[in-house]
Amino acid sequence: MIIRILIVLLSTCLADGLLSQECNPYFDKAYSPRIANYDIKLSLDHESKMVDATQQLKWINSSPVAVDEIRMYLYVNAFKNTKSSYLRDSNSRFGNDLSSKPAEGWGWVDILSMKEQRGQDLTDKLHFVQPDDGNKDDQTVLNIPLSTPLMAGDTLVLNLDWKMKMPETISRCGYSKADFFMFSHWFPQAGVFEQDRAGEWGWNCHQFLQGTEFYSDFGNYDVEITASQHLVIGGSGCKIKEEKNDDGTQTIAFHIEDVIDFAWAAYPFFDIVEDQWEHVSIKLMITEEHCMFGDRLISAAKSSLAWLDEHIGPYPYTTLTIMDPPLHGLRSGFMEYPTFITGGSFAYFPEGVRTLEGLIVHEFCHQYYMGMLASNEKEEPWLDEGFVTYVEGRIMDATYGEKKSLFDIFGYQLGKREMSRVEYTGLRDPAVGTLSRPGWEIKQDYKELIYRKTATVLETLRGMVGDLVMNDIMKTYFERFKFKHPRGEDFIATANEVVSKHHGDKFGDNLDWFFEQTVYGTAICDYAVSGVYFSGDNGEYGMFGDSSQKEYKAIDNGERMIRVRVERLGDMIIPVDVKFVTFEGEEIIKQWDGKAKVKYFDFEKSQRMRSVHIDPEQKIYMDIDLNNNSITVDPERSALYKYGAKALYWVQNALHTVGMFI
Amino acid sequence: MIRALTYGIKNGIKHWRAGLIVYAILLSLALTIGIQVFQVLEASIGNSLELEKLVKQYDHTVIQDFLKVHGASLSPLFGQLRWYILVYLIFSVFINAGLFHVITNKPKEDWTNFWRGGARYFYPFLKIGFFFLLMFSFWTGIIALPASIYIGKIFGKTLTEMPMYYVGIIAIILILMYWMVLMSWSINTKLSYLQNDTGVWSSIKYGFKLTMKSFVSSPRLLFLFILFQLIIVVAHLSIEGVLGMTSGLLIAIFFITQQLLVFFRILWRIMVYKGFNHYNFDPISENIL
Numbered sequence: 045m046i047i048r049i050l051i052v053l054l055s056t057c058l059a060d061g062l063l064s065q066e067c068n069p070y071f072d073k074a075y076s077p078r079i080a081n082y083d084i085k086l087s088l089d090h091e092s093k094m095v096d097a098t099q100q101l102k103w104i105n106s107s108p109v110a111v112d113e114i115r116m117y118l119y120v121n122a123f124k125n126t127k128s129s130y131l132r133d134s135n136s137r138f139g140n141d142l143s144s145k146p147a148e149g150w151g152w153v154d155i156l157s158m159k160e161q162r163g164q165d166l167t168d169k170l171h172f173v174q175p176d177d178g179n180k181d182d183q184t185v186l187n188i189p190l191s192t193p194l195m196a197g198d199t200l201v202l203n204l205d206w207k208m209k210m211p212e213t214i215s216r217c218g219y220s221k222a223d224f225f226m227f228s229h230w231f232p233q234a235g236v237f238e239q240d241r242a243g244e245w246g247w248n249c250h251q252f253l254q255g256t257e258f259y260s261d262f263g264n265y266d267v268e269i270t271a272s273q274h275l276v277i278g279g280s281g282c283k284i285k286e287e288k289n290d291d292g293t294q295t296i297a298f299h300i301e302d303v304i305d306f307a308w309a310a311y312p313f314f315d316i317v318e319d320q321w322e323h324v325s326i327k328l329m330i331t332e333e334h335c336m337f338g339d340r341l342i343s344a345a346k347s348s349l350a351w352l353d354e355h356i357g358p359y360p361y362t363t364l365t366i367m368d369p370p371l372h373g374l375r376s377g378f379m380e381y382p383t384f385i386t387g388g389s390f391a392y393f394p395e396g397v398r399t400l401e402g403l404i405v406h407e408f409c410h411q412y413y414m415g416m417l418a419s420n421e422k423e424e425p426w427l428d429e430g431f432v433t434y435v436e437g438r439i440m441d442a443t444y445g446e447k448k449s450l451f452d453i454f455g456y457q458l459g460k461r462e463m464s465r466v467e468y469t470g471l472r473d474p475a476v477g478t479l480s481r482p483g484w485e486i487k488q489d490y491k492e493l494i495y496r497k498t499a500t501v502l503e504t505l506r507g508m509v510g511d512l513v514m515n516d517i518m519k520t521y522f523e524r525f526k527f528k529h530p531r532g533e534d535f536i537a538t539a540n541e542v543v544s545k546h547h548g549d550k551f552g553d554n555l556d557w558f559f560e561q562t563v564y565g566t567a568i569c570d571y572a573v574s575g576v577y578f579s580g581d582n583g584e585y586g587m588f589g590d591s592s593q594k595e596y597k598a599i600d601n602g603e604r605m606i607r608v609r610v611e612r613l614g615d616m617i618i619p620v621d622v623k624f625v626t627f628e629g630e631e632i633i634k635q636w637d638g639k640a641k642v643k644y645f646d647f648e649k650s651q652r653m654r655s656v657h658i659d660p661e662q663k664i665y666m667d668i669d670l671n672n673n674s675i676t677v678d679p680e681r682s683a684l685y686k687y688g689a690k691a692l693y694w695v696q697n698a699l700h701t702v703g704m705f706i
Numbered sequence: 707m708i709r710a711l712t713y714g715i716k717n718g719i720k721h722w723r724a725g726l727i728v729y730a731i732l733l734s735l736a737l738t739i740g741i742q743v744f745q746v747l748e749a750s751i752g753n754s755l756e757l758e759k760l761v762k763q764y765d766h767t768v769i770q771d772f773l774k775v776h777g778a779s780l781s782p783l784f785g786q787l788r789w790y791i792l793v794y795l796i797f798s799v800f801i802n803a804g805l806f807h808v809i810t811n812k813p814k815e816d817w818t819n820f821w822r823g824g825a826r827y828f829y830p831f832l833k834i835g836f837f838f839l840l841m842f843s844f845w846t847g848i849i850a851l852p853a854s855i856y857i858g859k860i861f862g863k864t865l866t867e868m869p870m871y872y873v874g875i876i877a878i879i880l881i882l883m884y885w886m887v888l889m890s891w892s893i894n895t896k897l898s899y900l901q902n903d904t905g906v907w908s909s910i911k912y913g914f915k916l917t918m919k920s921f922v923s924s925p926r927l928l929f930l931f932i933l934f935q936l937i938i939v940v941a942h943l944s945i946e947g948v949l950g951m952t953s954g955l956l957i958a959i960f961f962i963t964q965q966l967l968v969f970f971r972i973l974w975r976i977m978v979y980k981g982f983n984h985y986n987f988d989p990i991s992e993n994i995l
Contacts, residue, residue, distance in 0.1 A: 222865055313865070333866045371867040391867055447765070455947060458766045466770040657755055671771045674755035683760035684752065685961075686951045688744040693964040695736040700971055702791070703798035704889065705842050706835035 067325045067362040069282035069299040075360060076262030076302040076527035079104050080234045087293070088271040088310070090223045093148070093210040095230075101202045102263075103234055107245050110193035111237060114200065115173070115249035116186045117260070119229035122252040123151040123211040123218070127181035129174070130215075130252045140214050140375070151211025151218060155186065155232065161201035164191040176251045176484070184252040186232065204232060213375040216386070223275060224311040224369070226376035226386070233305070236261050236420075236529065248420065255483030255490060256422035258305060258414055262527055265306040268297040276316065278329045278365045279308025280384040300361070300383060302527060304418050307381035309367045321346045323362055330368040333391045337400055341366055341387060344401035347443040348408040355515055356412055356435070357522040364411075366404060378403060380410030396453030398444055402460060405443075406436045416526045424532050425486075426479040426563070430498020435518075437461035437499055461503060461665075468496040469668040475566035480532050500666050501562040504569075505539070507663025508558075508618075513546045532563065551619075558618070562666070567616035571638065571658045572672035579607035579646065608645040608656050612638060614668065623660040627652045627678075654678050711930050714981025718973060721980070723816035724808040725972045728801055732968065735794065742783055750776040762952055799835045803827035806896050809979045830899060833906045838892045845888070846881055853877035883925070890924035891917040893982045901987050916986050927985060931978045935971065942967055 086097035105111050122130035126142055136142055158166045166188055173187040174180065194200050208230065211218040216228045235249025236259055250256060268285070269277060273294045281300025288294050300306065309329065317328040317338045326345055328338060345366060349359055361383045368387040369377045377388035385407035389400050409432040413419070419427040440449035440460035448457040468474060471492050479498055486493065506514035521530070521538045540554040551558070561567040610622060617638050622645065624632040630651065636643060636658075647653060655676035662670060751757055751772050759765040773780075807823020808816045854877075857870050864870070895913030898904070902912065917924055942963060951957045 221863070331866065333868055370865060371861075372863060372865065391871065447767075455764055457764055462767045466767060470770060470774055655755055669771050669775050670767060671751045671754045671756045671775070675753050676755050677753070679753050680758045680761065681752075682954050682957055683757045684744055684747055685954075686761060686957050687747065688740055689951070689957060689961040689964065691743050692733075692736050692740040693968065695739050696732045696968045697971065699732055699735060699794055699798075700968070700975070702795065703801060704975065706795055706798055706802065706839050 067282040069284065069301060069362060071301050071360065074302065077104070077106055078263050078302065079106055079261035081263040081265070082231070082233075082306070083266045084231055084306075085268045086270070088225070088269065088275075090225070090272050090275065090310075093219050095208040095210065097204075097206050097208070097231070099204040099206065099231060101200075101204070101232075101234060103200045103202070105194045105196055105198050105200070105237070107237055107239075108196050109245045110195050111200075112190055112193040113247075114188040114190065114202070115235040115247040116188065116232045117229075117235060117249060117252070118153050118155075118184055118186050118232055119252050120151050120153040120208055120211070120217065121183040123214050124183065125150060125181075127179075128184065128252070129177050129179045129182040130184070130254060132179065134254075137214055140212070145212065149212035151209050151214075153206055153208040153230075153232065156205040156207055158188065158205075159203045160191065161203065162191070166191070166202075174251055175247075175249070176253060179251075182251050185235070185249050206232060213373060216376050216379050218376070220370075220373040220376070222312065222370075222372075223272075224309075224373040224376075225275075226307075226309045226367075226369070226373065227279075228307045228376070228379065228381060231306070233260055235259070238529065248423075250422045250484075253422075253484040255425070255486055257425075257483075258418075258428075259420045259422050259529075260304045260418075262302050262304055262418065264299070264301045265303065266297065266299050267306055267308070268295060269308065270295045271310060274312045275310040276312065276314040276329065277308060277310045278314070278316075278327060278367060278384070280306045280363075280365070280382050281361075282325075282363050300363075302360070303382035304415070305381050307384050309369075309376070309384075309386075311370070311373070313370070314367075317342065319346075321349045321364075324349060324359060325363050327363065327365045328368065329365065331370045333370075334368050334389050336391070337368070337389050337393070340395070340401055341368065341389075341404050344404040344443075345408055348405045348439050351439045351442060352409065352412060352435070355438075356518055357416075357526065359411060361411075364408070378407070380407040380414065382415050383411065385410070394453060396451065398440070398450050398452075401444070402436065402440055402450055405439050406432055409435045409439070412522065417522060417530055418528070419530050421483065423482045424480060425483040425494045426498045427530070427532060427535065429495045430479065431502070433464055433495040433499035434502040437464055437503070461499070464496045464499040465503070465665055467492050468500045468666075474568050474668060478566055479563045503665040504562070504618075504663070505555075505558065507661070507665055508551070509543050509547065513543060516546065517542045536563075561616050561618075568614035568668060569616040569618060569664060569666040570612070570614035570668050570672075571620055571664070572611045572613055572669070573608065573656045573658055573675040574611045574642075575607075575609040576653050576656055576675055576677055577607055577609075578649070579605045604649050606647040606649055606651060606653050608647070608653065610636065610643050610645070610656070610658060612641050612643075613672075616666070618664055620659045620664060621661070623657045624651075624653060625655045625657075627654045710927055710981045710985035713984045714931070714977040714979075715934075717813075717984075718809075718977030718980040720813040721808055721816055721976045722973065723813065724805060724820045725969060725976060727816070727820050728805065728972045729969045731797075731801065732972070733965075735790075735797075739783070739787070739790070743780075746776065746779045746783070747772075750779060763950070795835075795839075796832070799832045800824040800828055802835065802896065803831040805976060806831075806900055806979060809976060809983060810897075810900050827900070830906050831896065834892070834895055834899065834910065837906075837910060838888065838895075841888055842885070845884055849877055849880050849884065886925035886928050887917065887921070890920075890928055890982070893928075893979060894924070894986055897979070897983050897987055901983075920986065924982070924986070927981060928978065931974065931981065935974050938970065939967065 081102040083100040084097055086095050088095050103114065122128045126132065131137065131142060134142060155170060158170060160166060169189045171187055172183045173185050174182050175185065210225065213220045213226065216226055217230060219225045235247050238248050239245055248259060265281065267279065270293050271277065273288060273292055277296050279298050280303065281298045283296060284299045285297035313331050314329040315332060315335060317330060319326040319342045326342055328342055330338060345364060353359060363383050365384045366387060368389055374388055377386045379386045387400065387403050393400055413431040414421055414428045421428040437460040447459040447462060449460045450463055451458040471489055476489050477486060477493060479493060517539045520542050521535055524538060525534055536559050543551060543555055620636050620638050622634050622636050634645060655674060657674040659667065659673055667673060756768045759768055804820040804824035807827060808819045811819045853873055857873055860870060891913050894916040895909045898912045899909035946960055949956060951960050
């Protein structure tokens with residue numbers, strides 16, 4: 045044991061897994077329409093935190109209409125000052141006190157020049173627009189009027205020179221101590237030209253607002269970075285070039301295809317641990333004090349790869365890079381980018397606390413929900429974070445055990461799926477808002493709604509339709525919409541189709557009634573058993589006879605019944621099973637459409653009812669109080685005695701200890 | 707010191723009668739809370755089938771659903787606890803006075819000596835107890851407060867989290883060492899009051915002198931006693947962790963074990979006092995008892 049501790053304390057990150065193979069980033073065929081393609085060459089001055097870059101954007105007009113302007117995100121300008129829409133009305137972000145931020149802590153990006161390959165210089169025409177809130181001080185969306193409209197099917201080539209000042213880490217992007225850099229949401233990136241719900245073509249390019257993250261088109265990325273040789277650099281995709289330059293810098297180039305974004309990080313003190321899962325080279329960038337977690341993090345990534353490959357669809361990319369930031373760079377952690385995810389760990393985190401693994405699983409699932417199924421996270425975050433939380437729960441429970449996947453320490457156990465449920469049901473008001481609305485509109489309980497409620501809704505759907513059908517829904521949704529921009533209605537249509545294929549009209553014409561209540565509505569589900577008793581009044585009870593011959597009798601004329609009362613306490617209506625168990629061991633299952641506020645089930649008096657259980661298999665995971673779903677007239681008191689004994693023991697000990705100090 | 711330790715253990719057990727009295731007091735006090743918790747649980751989810759899950763293992767869903775719906779029923783209980791602890795602190799002065807009195811007398815007279823000592827020494831022990839409570843709180847704050855402020859300030863500002871851990875560990879070690887010295891001082895003071903029949907302040911001073919004289923050995927003696935106790939408590943937790951309270955029989959077995967452990971902890975306290983008395987005061991007269 046002592047030797048083991050010493051090894052852990054003294055070791056650097058020794059890779060004990062397989063070394064990764066050389067990765068090949070080039071796909072044989074294009075998976076996506078490759079609308080927005082980037083070639084970026086940049087140099088980083090780690091001392092001044094400045095970046096100078098040239099960028100070529102090749103953008104294909106895949107619409108049937110001519111395009112006369114381009115819109116680009118300039119996310120970094122959100123960190124320019126507190127007048128940006130992202131920081132307006134905030135004193136702090138992610139624990140960053142904005143009022144005490146020094147001048148060098150702010151970041152910005154300036155476009156120095158922009159030319160069309162067709163020859164026209166567009167630099168003078170560039171201007172910022174604010175399509176969401178009209179805040180003229182917000183510079184996160186750039187409008188680029190073209191000299192001549194770009195016709196349908198044509199390709200636009202834009203050449204940009206830009207300069208960026210990295211901010212002190214804020215909302216993941218930025219620098220921290222000792223030359224730690226995280227480049228996320230960092231380069232000028234094209235928005236999405238698409239049809240809105242009314243059928244009109246136009247740019248979907250929202251300002252950078254709180255509660256929003258990704259929405260962009262698929263494409264190929266070539267990113268060439270020149271930076272000091274002391275930095276260890278990792279990023280999305282495969283490293284295809286690595287050179288040492290005479291001036292003390294290095295040039296590293298990455299290539300990746302069919303993705304919606306590119307991120308990278310640099311730090312002098314990263315160790316690299318490499319491993320392999322089938323065709324995927326896994327690279328872990330981790331600091332020495334966190335090396336002890338190498339196996340845990342890689343194992344979590346491998347479990348995710350295997351589970352998603354089997355249950356959702358294949359991961360086509362050949363790399364996965366995990367960046368575990370140092371403590372001072374923690375604000376850069378907990379995030380997802382194509383083939384590049386960031387964790388967040390603290391040294392000596394006990395093995396029974398699997399939040400580290402949960403984080404890796406969660407961020408990896410984003411490779412599917414947001415990465416390949418590139419829904420608009422800004423407008424419909426439930427399709428992204430919510431789906432990820434649902435899948436994360438399933439992977440965690442499958443890998444580390446149900447009801448103990450997240451915590452299993454000192455007798456305290458908690459599963460990932462049940463944590464999602466209790467965080468949703470534990471809301472002060474679970475009906476606080478609908479799921480289907482833009483992220484920037486959700487001012488409170490964002491995580492509990494978007495992450496947890498969505499996961500619980502999907503768990504409920506799984507409970508209703510069964511594992512097989514749910515897996516089919518998720519697989520079909522992935523297969524049909526991968527490398528596209530699916531919307532909520534696409535998922536619902538897929539679910540309706542698959543459920544109908546498997547179950548016919550068991551759930552009605554479709555499942556719209558379910559999604560209306562759970563996604564577009566705020567209905568609360570709560571069913572309860574409120575009583576088991578005798579019903580009917582035909583009998584004689586009491587004392588009979590005279591004087592000393594009095595005798596107690598309870599004469600039943602045979603017309604009394606056993607009656608069970610169940611209730612719908614919430615406003616959500618959903619069909620449920622009700623299980624009745626008699627003292628003789630007979631089990632009776634009845635279906636209830638769940639519509640009535642109060643419903644009675646009557647039984648012959650010979651069927652002495654021992655217990656009644658609504659939804660005994662807990663398929664309806666959304667039910668906010670599962671304890672009131674059952675009643676037994678023959679309760680098991682052991683649990684009460686057990687916890688009573690424990691409470692007594694600890695109170696006695698506490699009292700005794702307190703007494704020692706006085 | 708080992709002699710004091712073995713002496714304390716051997717002769718402390720002889721005062722099982724006093725231990726039994728304290729155990730009965732603790733049990734009746736704890737029952738007032740325990741019974742209420744039991745009643746709230748029984749009235750709220752006592753007839754739910756979900757309760758059966760709690761027998762097998764901890765179930766977060768059952769507990770959370772209970773707290774969410776019936777948590778308010780427990781609120782008055784927490785309100786009571788504040789007063790309960792305050793009253794208990796005063797009552798524990800009586801217990802301490804009784805225990806110190808019995809260990810300086812013959813074990814066979816524990817039944818009467820406990821109550822007699824509790825009554826006779828209550829006020830001086832209240833003053834001593836108040837003094838040491840202040841010392842515990844004040845000096846713990848003196849170490850813990852700057853340490854926590856420092857940790858808060860350097861959070862995320864050092865290259866690694868290790869300096870935070872080091873500061874935290876050093877602070878905890880300092881606090882524990884300090885507690886041990888203070889507890890030795892507290893025991894010596896009370897023994898001094900009983901043995902020398904001087905005033906409260908003189909006893910505190912004499913107790914301090916004694917503790918300083920045996921600055922290393924007194925806390926070390928206390929540490930040995932604590933270690934002895936810790937081994938038994940950890941053994942119990944490990945066995946419970948493996949077997950679990952998962953059936954009526956196991957619940958009964960563990961309930962008895964737990965209650966024996968509580969009784970043992972009280973005996974252990976008597977052993978500590980006995981060992982200190984032997985080590986720092988009259989070891990010859992101790993042998994007569």
